[in-house]
Amino acid sequence: MNDTGAAGNAVEGRRRIWVPLAVVGVLAALITAEAVFAASQPDGVEVVPDTVIAFGPDQRATVQVGDGWVLDSAASDINSRIVLVRGDTVVELSTVTFPEGTSPGEMWNGFDRLLDIQRGQGTEVWLDSPTEYENTAGLAGLEGKLQVGSRVGEAYVLPDDEGATAVEAQVLAPSHASDEDRAAAAALIDTIAIEEAS
Numbered sequence: 534m535n536d537t538g539a540a541g542n543a544v545e546g547r548r549r550i551w552v553p554l555a556v557v558g559v560l561a562a563l564i565t566a567e568a569v570f571a572a573s574q575p576d577g578v579e580v581v582p583d584t585v586i587a588f589g590p591d592q593r594a595t596v597q598v599g600d601g602w603v604l605d606s607a608a609s610d611i612n613s614r615i616v617l618v619r620g621d622t623v624v625e626l627s628t629v630t631f632p633e634g635t636s637p638g639e640m641w642n643g644f645d646r647l648l649d650i651q652r653g654q655g656t657e658v659w660l661d662s663p664t665e666y667e668n669t670a671g672l673a674g675l676e677g678k679l680q681v682g683s684r685v686g687e688a689y690v691l692p693d694d695e696g697a698t699a700v701e702a703q704v705l706a707p708s709h710a711s712d713e714d715r716a717a718a719a720a721l722i723d724t725i726a727i728e729e730a731s
Contacts, residue, residue, distance in 0.1 A: 577605040577618070588615050589628030593693075594700050596626060597724035599717055617721065622706040622714040623684075624721055633697040637675050638663075640690045640699050647701075648681075656682050663690070669723040674699070681705055686718075693727040700725050 580586075582600040587593075588611050598604075601619050608616040614627040631640060641663050648658045659680040666676035666689060674691040684705040692699040702725065704718045 577603045577607070577609075579603050580617070586615060587611075588626065589613070589698070589700075590630065591730075593698065593728045593730065594626070594628050595724075595726050595728070596721060599720055601717060602721070619717055620706075620714040621710045622686075622704065622718050624718050625703045625705075626725065627701045629699050629701055631692075631697055631699065633695050635692070635696045637673075637690055637692055637696075637699075640692055640701075641675050641677075644688065644690055644701050651681060658682075660688060663688075666691075668725060670726040672700070672725060672727065679703060679705065683707060687722075689722060689725075691725055691727070693729070695730065697730070698727060700727065 580598045580602045583597060585595050585597050586604075587595050590612055592611075596615070598617065603618045605616040605618050605623075608625075614625060617624045617626075629640070629643070631643075645660050648660060652658045657680070659678075661678035663675035663677040665673070667673040668691065672691040672693075674689060676687060676689050679686055679688040681703075684707055686704040686706055687702075688704075689702040690699050691702070702722055704715075704722065706714065706718075
């Protein structure tokens, strides 16, 4: 019996096993890295500039979306809220129904109470006292500074003429967000409108 030949085959057999295992390890690392990157990206689609999105229970609220925005489809529900992302800046628009004749101040207080959910989860949330605000589309309501965790920005409550429906908006970004993204968010808030109830 040739012992040397047998030993050579054993060594060659080990190489045959380790090479495929190394390839599998590299592929697993690449797949994991791709999954982590995908999870860090918003689950959505880029919105064509100047698209008008109707949202809310009766699709009465509208917003015209400018250049560079992505609609986060995982976080959005066209019947209640939409979430738009541009760089590090996030704009969340929600429609809320109130008893007819609700004042903007009462709506603002309701918005603040909704933020208690995040406060209860241990997130630092700070909402400033509001000031009057009117956007270019003609909606008059309230605006105030907002901080949620490390993200800062603005909150808006923009009711319809009957005081029965309002768009509540949050614009949040890290402190290092670009002026261009902040200006794009302000321009987006300026286009919010609510059609009259039929």
